[in-house]
Amino acid sequence: MIQKIRYSFIYMSTIALFVVLVTLTGSIVGVSYYRAKQQVNNVLIILLQNNGKINSQINTQNVRKRFGPTFNQESLYQYRYFSVSFNSKGKQVALDNSHIVSVPRETIASLGYQVFKSGQQSGTVQSEVSSYAYKTQKKNGRTTIVFLDQSVIMESTNNIMKIGLILGITSLILFTLILIAISKRVIRPIVLADKRQREFVTNAGHELKTPLSIIKANNELQEMITGQTEWTISNEQQVDRLTKLINNLISLARLEEQQRLNLSVIEASEILEHATNSFKSVVAQENKKLKINISPSLRINAEENSFLELCNVLLDNANKYCDDGGAVSVAWIPDKKLKKVTLMVGNTYAKGKNINYSKFFERFYRNDKSRNSAKKGFGIGLSMAASIVDAFNGKIGVSYQKETIFFRATFKLIR
Numbered sequence: 001m002i003q004k005i006r007y008s009f010i011y012m013s014t015i016a017l018f019v020v021l022v023t024l025t026g027s028i029v030g031v032s033y034y035r036a037k038q039q040v041n042n043v044l045i046i047l048l049q050n051n052g053k054i055n056s057q058i059n060t061q062n063v064r065k066r067f068g069p070t071f072n073q074e075s076l077y078q079y080r081y082f083s084v085s086f087n088s089k090g091k092q093v094a095l096d097n098s099h100i101v102s103v104p105r106e107t108i109a110s111l112g113y114q115v116f117k118s119g120q121q122s123g124t125v126q127s128e129v130s131s132y133a134y135k136t137q138k139k140n141g142r143t144t145i146v147f148l149d150q151s152v153i154m155e156s157t158n159n160i161m162k163i164g165l166i167l168g169i170t171s172l173i174l175f176t177l178i179l180i181a182i183s184k185r186v187i188r189p190i191v192l193a194d195k196r197q198r199e200f201v202t203n204a205g206h207e208l209k210t211p212l213s214i215i216k217a218n219n220e221l222q223e224m225i226t227g228q229t230e231w232t233i234s235n236e237q238q239v240d241r242l243t244k245l246i247n248n249l250i251s252l253a254r255l256e257e258q259q260r261l262n263l264s265v266i267e268a269s270e271i272l273e274h275a276t277n278s279f280k281s282v283v284a285q286e287n288k289k290l291k292i293n294i295s296p297s298l299r300i301n302a303e304e305n306s307f308l309e310l311c312n313v314l315l316d317n318a319n320k321y322c323d324d325g326g327a328v329s330v331a332w333i334p335d336k337k338l339k340k341v342t343l344m345v346g347n348t349y350a351k352g353k354n355i356n357y358s359k360f361f362e363r364f365y366r367n368d369k370s371r372n373s374a375k376k377g378f379g380i381g382l383s384m385a386a387s388i389v390d391a392f393n394g395k396i397g398v399s400y401q402k403e404t405i406f407f408r409a410t411f412k413l414i415r
Contacts, residue, residue, distance in 0.1 A: 010179045017175050025164040032157045040150050043079055044122075044135040047146040052083030052096055080149040084112030088141045100149065102129050108147075115145050124150075208246055212239055249380070263392065265414050268307060269298045269332060272343065275311035276330050283319055289327040298334060298341050300411040302392045310388045313381045314345040314407050321405070322347035329404075334413055341413045346406040357398045357405075361386040385409070 047054065054077060082103060085094035090113075097108055111125055115134055122135045125147075131154075132147040219235045226232075273294055283290045300307075318328045326348030334341045361382050385407075389396040394411040 010176070010183050013179050014172070014176050018172060021168040021171060025161075025168050028164055029157070029161045032160045036150075036153050036157045039153055040133045040148060041122075041135075043081075044133060044146055044148055047081060047083070047148070048135055048137045048144065052081075052085075052144055052146045054079070054081075054099070078152075080152070081147060082108050083144060083146045084108060084116075085142055085144045086112070086116050087143075090116060093142065094144075103127065111147065112145050116143060209243070212243055212246075215239055245380075263301050263303055265299050266302050266304050266307060267297070268300045268302065268341070268411075269294055269296050271304060271308050272311050272330070272332050275308055275315060279315045279319060279328075283328055286319070286322075287325055288319070288322055291327055291329040294330065294332040295334060295341075298332060299414045300341060300392070301414055302411070306388050306391065310385050310409065311343070313385045313388075314343070314409070317381055317385075318345050318347035318405075318407070321349055323350055338415065339413055340410055343409040343411075344406055346404045348403055349400075349405050350403050352400050352403070352405050355400070357400060360398050361396070382407075 080100045080102075082097045082100050083095070084092060087093050092109060092112065095105060095108060095112070097103065097105055107127060107129075111127060111132065115123075115125065115136065120136070122133075124131060124133050126132075130149050130151045133150045134145055134147045136143060136145045138144075216236065216239045219232055219239065223229075223232050276290075276292055276294070280290055315328070315330065322328050329344070329346040331344040331346075332341065333344070386396050389409045389411075392411060394409055396407070396409045399406050399408070
């Protein structure tokens, strides 16, 4: 239980950090990407406004308006670009490659014609050398297309993305290691509170046994003197009820105190058959049917006494809440791949359609809220069953199908 709390703390904290890191990295990358695209767009607009060239005739005021007051005119000369112009009939009338060396004139002409035919006003084209952003402008029957090599501009964004990813992963690993190191100290108050609670239950249980034994002895003495009465019978029943409740609480506390049971390979089929046979007479006396389907020689990694207790709890619960004249079913069947085996205990219960089955394994939970049900019990047996299955590294669940409640406990099958 404590290990689960610790692992949950580490897991949830790591997930929270991961979400924060992803959000921050995404925001930084998003802002950087947006600024890079804005820069590309501004350069293309300036090129179109100056007939596809960057020279001394550029309007400095317009440049600062687009790039901000900190941007100077000299910075514009760092870009690599080229342009192509076509007349209204689609014939190339101009080509400028004076500001780029890596792209041949043939490639420039081909890219220009490709964009002209597409009719797109802006976008991105890919060549063997690089990626180019473009914008088109129609003026006086002439279409001018300017291309800008955006690889240099986008490289900074890509570097930021890589650095953010590396820092994020590094931070996540370091934070997880720190969490693992300090998790014991962080959850120590929870551990102490849980330990004190179990100790209280165990100690209080032992302390209560003594006065209950005295009350029972006094009640038996009274019966010897005056004979049995409805009062002495009621006293004996209530003492027995309290004694059983205390024993169940102590058993549950001890089960949870054990960090790990001494698990070994057990003949689970034989133990289940033994438990089922002991319930045959009880079920028959109440005019109920007992259906048994137990596959032989199936073994699991468990502890014999605890597995027997699990079988008894589920069988007793099924018989207790089974409808009059109904049927209790027990199945112990492996899956097709022979990797897992499932203990399935069911009982007919016509009124079980609208019950909240998710609470069945909570301590002291009973569907009868008034606690005046004729069914005996404290709502602690299924909680014990869940603790046992968890100690065996299995899974337990409950479902309702065809007017029947089914409890399923699944374990790893040992061949």
